[in-house]
Amino acid sequence: xxxxxxxxxxxxxxxxxxxxxxxxxxxxxxxxxxxxxxxxxxxxxxxxxxxxxxxxxxxxxxxxxxxxxxxxxxxxxxxxxxxxxxxxxxxxxxxxxxxxxxxxxxxxxxxxxxxxxxxxxxxxxxxxxxxxxxxxxxxxxxxxxxxxxxxxxxxxxxx
Amino acid sequence: xxxxxxxxxxxxxxxxxxxxxxxxxxxxxxxxxxxxxxxxxxxxxxxxxxxxxxxxxxxxxxxxxxxxxxxxxxxxxxxxxxxxxxxxxxxxxxxxxxxxxxxxxxxxxxxxxxxxxxxxxxxxxxxxxxxxxxxxxxxxxxxxxxxxxxxxxxxxxxxxxxxxxxxxxxxxxxxxxxxxxxxxxxxxxxxxxxxxxxxxxxxxxxxxxxxxx
Numbered sequence: 001x002x003x004x005x006x007x008x009x010x011x012x013x014x015x016x017x018x019x020x021x022x023x024x025x026x027x028x029x030x031x032x033x034x035x036x037x038x039x040x041x042x043x044x045x046x047x048x049x050x051x052x053x054x055x056x057x058x059x060x061x062x063x064x065x066x067x068x069x070x071x072x073x074x075x076x077x078x079x080x081x082x083x084x085x086x087x088x089x090x091x092x093x094x095x096x097x098x099x100x101x102x103x104x105x106x107x108x109x110x111x112x113x114x115x116x117x118x119x120x121x122x123x124x125x126x127x128x129x130x131x132x133x134x135x136x137x138x139x140x141x142x143x144x145x146x147x148x149x150x151x152x153x154x155x156x157x158x159x
Numbered sequence: 160x161x162x163x164x165x166x167x168x169x170x171x172x173x174x175x176x177x178x179x180x181x182x183x184x185x186x187x188x189x190x191x192x193x194x195x196x197x198x199x200x201x202x203x204x205x206x207x208x209x210x211x212x213x214x215x216x217x218x219x220x221x222x223x224x225x226x227x228x229x230x231x232x233x234x235x236x237x238x239x240x241x242x243x244x245x246x247x248x249x250x251x252x253x254x255x256x257x258x259x260x261x262x263x264x265x266x267x268x269x270x271x272x273x274x275x276x277x278x279x280x281x282x283x284x285x286x287x288x289x290x291x292x293x294x295x296x297x298x299x300x301x302x303x304x305x306x307x308x309x310x311x312x313x314x315x316x317x318x319x320x321x322x323x324x325x326x327x328x329x330x331x332x333x334x335x336x337x338x339x340x341x342x343x344x345x346x347x348x349x350x351x352x353x354x355x356x357x358x359x360x361x362x363x364x365x366x367x368x369x370x371x372x
Binding site for chain 1: 279
């Protein structure tokens with residue numbers, strides 16, 4: 001019996017117990033590490049504001065975190081089977097929420113007169129943060145869903 | 160916990176509505192709940208508008224109000240959930256646990272991010288206003304320590320706790336919730352809720368130290 005035959009449920013989707021135990025690339029680990037790097041960079045910079053914080057280390061953490069997020073996206077895009085419709089459903093609402101949160105924090109820094117390279121690194125750090133959180137939320141939800149389930153069968157956040 | 164959840168939410172062989180089995184009796188699992196209560200979004204929008212106004216006016220009282228009230232709610236909820244409700248939840252009959260979860264978690268999905276952003280944004284602005292951010296401030300180390308504690312809590316809450324909450328709610332919405340999935344996610348929820356509760360004790364130490372310095 002082929003692995004695909006063994007895994008498939010009645011409608012081509014894996015049975016429930018296989019959904020629970022299906023193995024995926026370490027997307028959560030990569031994204032949570034990226035999130036930790038963003039928060040570490042944010043703390044390093046906030047500890048020096050309103051002065052001029054050294055940017056080398058926060059910049060390095062930003063680059064490292066962005067790379068980890070990019071690797072996670074690349075690995076996830078190759079995951080088969082995967083409930084993409086559920087992933088996008090959660091990701092777009094969570095992204096909206098965390099863009100508002102990141103926007104509010106950026107507003108505080110801009111309002112306080114942070115400018116130039118410091119502001120650029122802070123905003124980029126917030127941008128990676130605003131991508132990381134929805135991604136880990138959407139991945140955690142989608143990994144336990146039947147890949148065959150459409151967005152209409154998944155539950156919209158307000159339902 | 161996994162075993163309990165598996166037993167609690169075992170799918171019916173017939174594929175009819177899912178049941179929670181507790182104390183030898185079968186109970187229907189309620190799916191009549193909203194993952195995000197839409198009406199609550201209006202309250203969130205009003206609070207965030209107030210936060211923006213407080214920061215834009217830079218008024219000491221309003222910044223202090225947002226920081227103290229939101230921080231108090233955040234700390235209290237984390238401690239209450241981690242050390243009081245969490246252990247109680249673990250001992251409740253499974254149907255009661257499911258009912259409480261489906262009523263509590265959607266509200267927390269709105270309350271927690273809102274109080275966290277209010278605490279952080281107003282707190283940062285307040286610290287700037289009072290001069291706590293300057294390295295020359297005698298207790299600047301305590302301020303940085305509070306940043307570190309918040310960062311650790313944020314990694315745990317945003318990277319592990321919130322995704323697990325959301326996944327549990329989506330699982331409970333399914334026609335046949337998978338007990339193994341819920342058990343696995345609830346284990347994560349209980350462990351991380353305890354850790355964030357402990358971190359909140361550290362926050363209380365730092366904040367009371369700063370307030371009395």
